[in-house]
Amino acid sequence: MMNTTHTAMGLTLAAPLVLVAPELAPVAALAGLAGGVFPDLDLLSGQHRRTLHFPVYYGVAGVAASGAALLAPTEWTVAAAFFLLSAALHCVTDAAGGGLELRPWEATDDRGVYVHPAGRWIRPRRWVRYDGAPEDLLLTAVFSIPGLLLFDGLVRALTVVGLAASVVYVAVRKRLPEVETRYLR
Structure with missing residues (x-):
């Protein structure tokens, strides 16, 4: 999935706070966005979906951080919980997508996401x-709805930028392998 899909999902996790703790909703939304981005920073390491993708560890840490946020709801505890939950969701949903090959529509790679405790790829x-x-763009659009309707300011602006970037990426996605092999190697 696109990184923007993951960020929109992280934002959607925070949407219920608009009703139950509106003063914490913006920080939860921004943390959800950041947690949706974070695992894909491992693209820079050459070990994508392995170096910073920890579906189990983020999940366990996210549940623990959520407990802390429920007991002591501050901006810091809420931000930690939503960052970790969003990162966990990112990693789990990567397994719902394609493999790691340069042309994932060819479906030649069996690596979805690495599960460290099991020592194997899903x-x-x-x-x-x-x-x-x-369908990835459709998911991004659907999960962006809370960011567009429930939030304002920076959260809404980031949602609009994410949607726009998604449209452009989808339009050029199948041309990118050719650009990489022709011009970047």
Whole structure:
């Protein structure tokens, strides 16, 4: 899935706070956005979906941080909880997408996301065929609705930028492998 899909999902996790703790909703939304981005920073390491993708560890830490946020709801505890929960959701949903190959629509790679405690890769399910597929854009749009309707200011602006970037990425996605092999190697 596109990084923007993950960030929109992280934002959606924070949406209920608009009703139950509106003063904490913006920080939860921004933390959800950041947690949705964070695992993909491992693209820079050459070990994508392994170096910073920890579906189990983020999940356990997110549940613990959520408990802390329920007991002592501050901006810091809420931000930690939503960051970790969003990062966990990112990692789990990566397994719903395609593999790690340069042209994931060809479905030649069986690596979805690495599960460190098990010491193995989870195979991609390809429910979203590849990052930048039309269904990926649809998910981004649907999960962006709370950011557009429930938030204002920076959260809404980041949601609009994410949607715009998604549209552009989907439009050029299938051309990117050619650009990489022709011009970047």
